[in-house]
Amino acid sequence: xxxxxxxxxxxxxxxxxxxTLQCTQDMNHNYMYWYRQDPGMGLKLIYxxxxxxxxxxxEVPNGYNxxxxxxxxxxxxxxLAAPSQTSVYFCASTLLLGLAGVYTDTQYFGxxxxxxxx
Amino acid sequence: GQQLNQSPQSMFxxxxxxxxxxxxxxxxxxxxxxxxxxxxxxxxxxxxLYKAGELTxxxxxxxxFGITRKDSFLNISASIPSDVGIYFCAITQxxxxxxxxxxxxxxxxxx
Numbered sequence: 198x199x200x201x202x203x204x205x206x207x208x209x210x211x212x213x214x215x216x217t218l219q220c221t222q223d224m225n226h227n228y229m230y231w232y233r234q235d236p237g238m239g240l241k242l243i244y245x246x247x248x249x250x251x252x253x254x255x256e257v258p259n260g261y262n263x264x265x266x267x268x269x270x271x272x273x274x275x276x277l278a279a280p281s282q283t284s285v286y287f288c289a290s291t292l293l294l295g296l297a298g299v300y301t302d303t304q305y306f307g308x309x310x311x312x313x314x315x
Numbered sequence: 316g317q318q319l320n321q322s323p324q325s326m327f328x329x330x331x332x333x334x335x336x337x338x339x340x341x342x343x344x345x346x347x348x349x350x351x352x353x354x355x356x357x358x359x360x361x362x363x364l365y366k367a368g369e370l371t372x373x374x375x376x377x378x379x380f381g382i383t384r385k386d387s388f389l390n391i392s393a394s395i396p397s398d399v400g401i402y403f404c405a406i407t408q409x410x411x412x413x414x415x416x417x418x419x420x421x422x423x424x425x426x
Binding site for chain 2: 201228230232237238239240241242245255256287289291293303304306307308309
């Protein structure tokens with residue numbers, strides 16, 4: 198298994214440009230997440246998905262959009278890039294089964310995408 | 316949003332020394348997690364704690380889930396150069412296992 202893969206690894210955008218950060222997992226995990234990590238800070242949740250066709254906002258969703266058309270893929274879209282979106286973006290996935298939120302796996306993180314908006 | 320207070324923010328130690336770090340919150344949680352992030356990589360889970368008072372080891376790492384359910388600590392014994400990285404505490408929030416992270420503790424180990 199490749200685990201969680203993210204592309205691109207690095208990207209520089211100009212203010213107002215748009216781009217899509219790709220995330221794919223091959224572990225058949227149902228839950229997927231997007232986090233951003235600013236320098237000297239922990240990760241903050243942008244959006245998450247509990248399965249294909251279902252997405253929901255996290256702590257810092259403004260300026261981003263997501264979709265989940267398949268179990269494997271969870272792309273993150275930036276429509277109008279702003280300097281405040283300069284960050285490292287991590288995608289993660291986990292397998293959540295059963296009732297009452299009992300999960301049988303941990304969150305696996307991708308290697309990250311380092312985005313700079315100038 | 317939920318705040319996790321992680322301390323210290325950084326440590327510089329000599330190889331072979333032990334190191335401790337902790338995480339506190341004003342709220343009660345059912346799960347405490349400790350992650351390590353190597354430079355240029357995503358976080359990797361080190362230890363997961365599910366029960367108040369639980370003490371769990373993973374090699375040279377030991378973590379405890381505080382009795383009050385508002386804190387946790389992580390110890391690393393006999394540090395080695397590959398222990399260098401950023402250590403995060405985290406809790407899970409809500410039924411979708413959303414993670415909330417502390418700000419991290421940057422560890423430097425001098426050989």
